[in-house]
Amino acid sequence: MTPPIAAQADPRAAVVTGLGIVAPNGLGTEEFWQATLSGVSGLGSVTRFDASRYPATVAGEIRGYDDEKLIPSRLLPQTDRMTRLALTAADWALRDSGLDTDRLSEYGVGVVTAASGGAVEFGQKELQQLWGHGKEYVSAYQSFAWFYAVNTGQISIQQGLRGPSSVLLTEQTGGIDALGQARRHIRKGTPAMVSGGVDAMLCPWGWLPQLATGLMSTEPDPARAYLPFSADACGYTPGEGGAILLVEDAVHARDRGAHAYGRIAGYAATLDPAPDSGRPPGLRRALEEALRDARLTPADVDVVFADAAGSPEADRAEAEALNAVFGRRGVPVTAPKTLTGRLLAGGAALDVATALLSLRDGVIPPTASTVRADPALGLDLVTEGPRETGPCTALVVARGHGGFNAALVVCRET
Template sequence: MSTRTVITGISVAAPGGLGTEQFWKSVLTGNSGIGEIARFDASGYPSRLAGQILDFEAKDHLPSRLLPQTDISTQYALVAADRALADAEVTPETLPDYDMGVVTSNSLGGFEFTHREFNKLWSQGPEFVSVYESFAWFYAVNTGQISIRNTMRGPSAALVGEQAGGLDAVGHARRTVRRGTKLVLSGGVDSAFDPWGWAAQLAGGMVSTVTDPARAYLPFDAHASGYVPGEGGAMVVVEDADSALERGAPRIYGEISGYAATFDAKPGSGRPPGLRKAAELALADAGLTPEDVDVVFADAAGVPGLDRAEAEAITGIFGPRGIPVTAPKALTGRMYAGGGPADLAAALLSIRDGVVPGTAGTTQVPAEYGLDLVIGEPRELPVRTALVLARGRWGFNSAVVVTAPRN
């Protein structure tokens, strides 16, 4: 086996685009998936906007036996997994079951499922609570359900790192492949659009209260006032390069050339945030220099202090206006564990098509940020190397470098 890990399959389930090409089209055309939350009456909440997947019916995609035992986030994950495997032309017969693993990330758990069952507990009694509540809420359930459904019994894991967790999952998948597992399905998906989950998200104090969907989430903008939560994410098939070639994988989207994660120091310590260090370590892991990178897919918190800190990290590595930066999540909202993998998918599609998507909504980037933020129309340019960044609450930082397939 080689030390090279490649991505041979992609599937995205995100607001504005259910399916990889639909997602990519919405990103390039600026089709926003952000609107008034539709799952419940949110009129009494200070924030009422969310990035929602509106064209999904689980019964159209999954066996009926799975529906009563899975939260909506797990249903998204199962469908995305099915489509990523189909994209890579992987079936249970492709490789021995112990040569295929699953590594996912989830930050919010099965909130909607749990809230429904807790309501039964409080209003009807414990005998009415679903037996599936024992696991449907759990952060590791997506890994387990995907593994069972696709007979993937190799080394598997579940990671929790809020918005950074999805990239951590992909990084761990790469490590797993390098240790001898030929194929790992990886990524992240989240959803928590029920009253309990919504209140939990608002409690963090960083969700925008702006009521105009076009102005609520403005990454790196002078008028940034917070982010909009989103649901969904992406799954990718990570393979050993030699094994992928041997089995005749239909395509290689790119190589995971570098990965690193850091953790911020204690607040008040005087030490800088760890995002820049994560990016530098990922580049070093890839054996690349800043001059080799063509675009940065930013974490893009939409919170002024966090945006400023990320801008400082990017300009500290690449220099003022030294590299195009983009944040397609402005169209979807922040999808927590799903955000990093969705950006990773967009980065791979940028490499494939030679185009960098714009950052929707943002029009006025403060000069002191020093960013060459792609805004408005997509920017056509050759992309061979992309750096994807993600940060999670309480100090998680992750960075992944993907490069164009080798000839």
């Protein structure tokens, strides 16, 4: 369906003109997209560290990434794997957009990314040096390489971008929140923003905090470890990676002849109240506010990219919110993150990129691992294979540990 004319009348519309994807099931946009449509999973037994001592042993690892070929040698000693992946994704997004940043004003392009806790793998290595050998063996780069704002900083420096810059720490909703912030800067007059999220926490220091939540899956079979919305759901599987997007003023993009994957039409974020407050969760309100911001109704939405926490209680809460807004089985729902795992600060940005590719090609990718949705949830879950329905409008949903909720509406440009 085509979005209403009123929804297209935003005088400072923000469109996405570039994608840079680094995911466990594909490096680069097209490799990732083809793997997603074909149901190729990036989940497997952990190899980046010895996970045999822990109850959870499955993750989505990025394989085949050669940082020595993709990252300048001078940056290798001062960056974590997370930051290297983010630098690569940002470079790919800018290349994909065709934007010549040198032709803009000095402050014409900014950077806003999401983070969950910083570069923990780098930090763990330096702490081991401190404990095992002494302070003289700790790298001077530890002073900034671990920092949660490091991806924003390194992308800005590497690409020579001096526009508005920031970082958002809202756990798994961060990628959507960063894109919402990027749209604000576009509306304030910045021509373009590099935005999204990339994370990498596959090391003991990143593993233990996730285990402590009790939400991770301990199923050792990668094919059964992460089954959101299934009667057999038993938690989530973590992964590394994410997506960086080039968000641009629509008029600026049109004037330079750029291709747009789609338009960021609506955004909202809420925070759940305290568990004993007696107040309802905030997810439904986030969905409704995002649609209101986009000047759309639930009937205008063609597909929902779900948060898909993977635990029975959380899946039930999300299904209740979706049913309250759209009605039972009222809209196709999908969660292609079953092929990558939940990527912390990188997951929501990757979902947005996936939604834009879905709009581009007129196909909804499946929730690959979940063979059949739990009928009690009342969802029209896309499973088994892609569904070719020609979607024009997608709603992307994310929730973060601690009560964060976010929703983003993207529409195909017409």
